Amino acid sequence: INASLSREKTILSENCQAKKSQYSEEETFYMNCRAAYLAVFKSSLENIKSKEQLCLVLQQAGRNPSQKTVNQYWTPQTTTLNFDDFCNILKKEKPATKTELLKAFLKVDTNNDGYILHTELYKILTVRGEKMTVEEVNAITKLADVNSNGKLDYNKFCKLYMTTNEQCRKTALEKLEVDSRLRRQQFGSQVETSSERATTPISKPSSRTTRKTDHKTSSRPSSAQSCKESISSTISMGTSSNTNSELIEPNTVKDWQCAQSKGCFFLEQDGEIITHKYKLYLPQRSTVYITIKPLNLSQLEGKTSPWLSVDTALYVLKENESQENLQLVSFTEARNKEMFMWKGELGSGIYWLIPFTTGCRLKKIxxxxxxxxxxxxxxxxxxxxxxxxxxxxxxxxxxxxxxxxxxxxxxxxxxxxxxxxxxxxxxxxxxxxxxxxxxxxxxxxxxxxxxxxxxxxxxxxxxxxxxxxxxxxxxxxxxxxxxTEACPFVIDIYAEKCKPRIKAVYLEAGSRQLNRAICKSVVNKGDAKVLDSDESIIVYTYKSDTRITSVTENKSENKVVIHVNNEQSKNCVNNRGLNIFAVEVAPKSMMVCQHVMPLKEQEEWIYNCVHSLVP
Missing domain, CATH: 1.10.238.10 (EF-hand)
Structure with a gap:
């Protein structure tokens, strides 16, 4: 990578050099994350499955997490965390510095002489705050280099602690360097559960409640020069239209029966988006008209509420034998100002309505x-x-x-x-x-x-x-x-021939069904381009007047890595927060690569994306 960057420096402008420097810093961060992760797990595709594993892998990354910290990221609803969850945690939990450690010891050094008696240490660590076991404290007091005469020299202990952390980091990096393939790619992976989230700087942290699919995504990869094959997609978009002449006018449905429910997108600390999910009961076949839009609450005069610019959509899925067997019917694709809508005929039965936002405009501020x-x-x-x-x-x-x-x-x-x-x-x-x-x-x-x-x-x-x-x-x-980190919305269901009923059922993160629905909608309506000679890797690109979504399908028996480059796009914002990243797609699966929207709707925007296959 260093050699590649050196060659690029001779041809890139000063601004581009600054970008490469920034990316290099990101690459270093993710390489350290990956090294720590692989010190515990065989592959970054493995998930963290317990509090103990989370604590261990954080320690490998030079953190010293308290039980309170672990509980913050491993809640009672958590089933697994993956590599990108781990990366996001490391961004928030910075390594302890020697100064911070010394300050903690100074608070209990009553004599201010640089030593703490073992008896006092046992009392502090096994009784106060987050209690340690006697065996754990024994491990500290038995360190020959920092203990003598029944006392702990905490200055030496802090120095030893920092040195050990650094040595663990170097050892993990050396282990990573042994595998040339890992050294060349230098990225992690993430289980894809929903395209509802926005994180910075990587795309989507996995659901902390349910994680079922095998789709993968990764942080920033190495230079695109190592890619085998690539395709380029360029779409020039005008200013986003606020109306669609094909929509039925509201007065057309004024005599139809209506059901309404409100809900909200909530942004979690890790960038995950939680939302309400609904069941729609339709007693008989009828033409229906479904809308979703941000809820306009009271506002201060002259001040626009930030959530009103958040994109919304609603996916309609038909329930057949069970909740696990849901079939995509459609989604609210047409638009009138901030409202998105769909009109069509539905048979009698139970439908699931799953709200969705790309995460391009609902993210940490x-x-x-x-x-x-x-x-x-x-x-x-x-x-x-x-x-x-x-x-x-x-x-x-x-x-x-x-x-x-x-x-x-x-x-x-x-x-x-x-x-x-x-x-x-x-x-x-x-x-x-x-x-x-x-x-x-x-x-x-x-x-x-x-x-x-x-x-x-x-x-x-x-x-x-x-x-x-x-x-x-x-x-x-x-x-x-x-x-600033939520978007309330309202859903209206109009039915021509019967009384519809809508009921909020869950408040949770994106589901496997939603991910499948998004992928299927893009495959059904998007343009397809083959990425490899075997025609087993296909990139689908769906375009509406407000967003562009790309989905990668991997028909092969092996996982593939796709390098994605958006650097030539203009007036665009994506849900990943990076112009360059990579996605890792599991065998026989498909996943959302990215959602892209205009940064400023009043201006033209150009989507220019290069998808490349990494060897």
Missing amino acids: KKQITGEAKLVYRDEDGELALTKEFKAALSDIFEMIDLDGNGLLSLEEYNFFELRTSGEKCDEEAWTVCKENFDTKKNELTRQGFMDLNLMEANDREGDPSDLWVTLLSLGYNKALEM
Whole structure:
């Protein structure tokens, strides 16, 4: 790679050199990630399957994770984590520095002499905080180089710790270098479960709840010069159209029966997107008209809500014998401003409606927040009260979680809120107590009751807003009380001949069914180009007026690696956050390579992508 980069430096401009320097830094990071991962697992295709494995592989990467840190990434819903999940964790969990370690020891060095008695060390490590076992502490006190006369020389221990970490890193890298193929490719892999997510700088972290497919994707690879075969796709797009003349006008369906439900896309810390999923019940065959659009909540005058620009779509799948056997019917492809829609005929039965966003516009925002919005204050009588700003946010939240839009919260609706904010459901007994203490109507919680519930929480904490902030942050709000990491939406179902019913069933990450549906829709409607001489590797490209999606199908018996280069694209943003990356596609499978949208809709955009086969 160094030789390749040296050759490129002679022909690239100064800006391009800066890019290559940045990429080189990324390559180094991912090479270190991969080296640590392969020190524990035989392949980066293997998943982390337990807390213990997660802790071990983090330690191999020079981290010293606390149990709290491990629990943050391995929740009760987690079944597996993969290589790219691991990479994203390492970006957040920086290695401990010698200075930080020394500060921790100085806090318990009462004599300030650079030593800690073994008796005190046992007391601290086995009793306080996250407790270690006696055997684990013995392993520290028996290190000859840093212990003497019943005391630990923590300066020497910190130095030994840092040296050992660095040696482990070098050993892992040396092991990686033994395999020339790994040295040439230098990338990891990731199980593909859904195309709903956006991460920076790689594409999609896998679902922390369900991970079933074998599609793979990877971080940045080596130079494209090592690629065997390639194809180029160039699509010039005008400014995104806001209307489609083929759509039926709203007044055409004014006499049809309608069912509505709201929902939301929630952005997780790791870039994963959680959303509601629905069942549609259709009692008889009918022409239906389905729409989805961002929910326009109250806004400050002159200030546009960021989620209104988030792209939305709805995939319609027919349930046959079971939930595992879902058949793609269609998706909301036509557009009118921010609304996406589909019109067609559906037979009687049960359908699944799965909301989807590419992740191009719903992603982590690095914004400097100066100061923290005030949530509560004490009035003239010394009583706690909610601030005007917090009340406005709570009112928006109420609108968002009132899924059926009747102005009241049922237990079922409230539990979607509880699952998102606390991870637990409210049972019937607790709900009865809630109804006895807060304003209700028709056995459902009113908006005022919801406000009072939050005020009670503030009173329980004597005005400490910490728990209130946990709720707000989990719902996509930042410390300035702006909802920047969520996108509420509304779904409308119109049926000509019967009364449709829609019911929110789950609040979870993208499913295997959604991934299959996206791939199938692109294969059915997209242009196909063969990437290899055996015609076993095919790249499909689907284009609408608002997005372009590419899917790679691998018909061969072996996994393949595809290098993807978007550097020549103009006014584009993709869900991966990188202009150059690679995807690893498992045998006999297909996967989404990327979603691309215009960065600025009012301007023309050019999609120029080169897919190359890496040997």
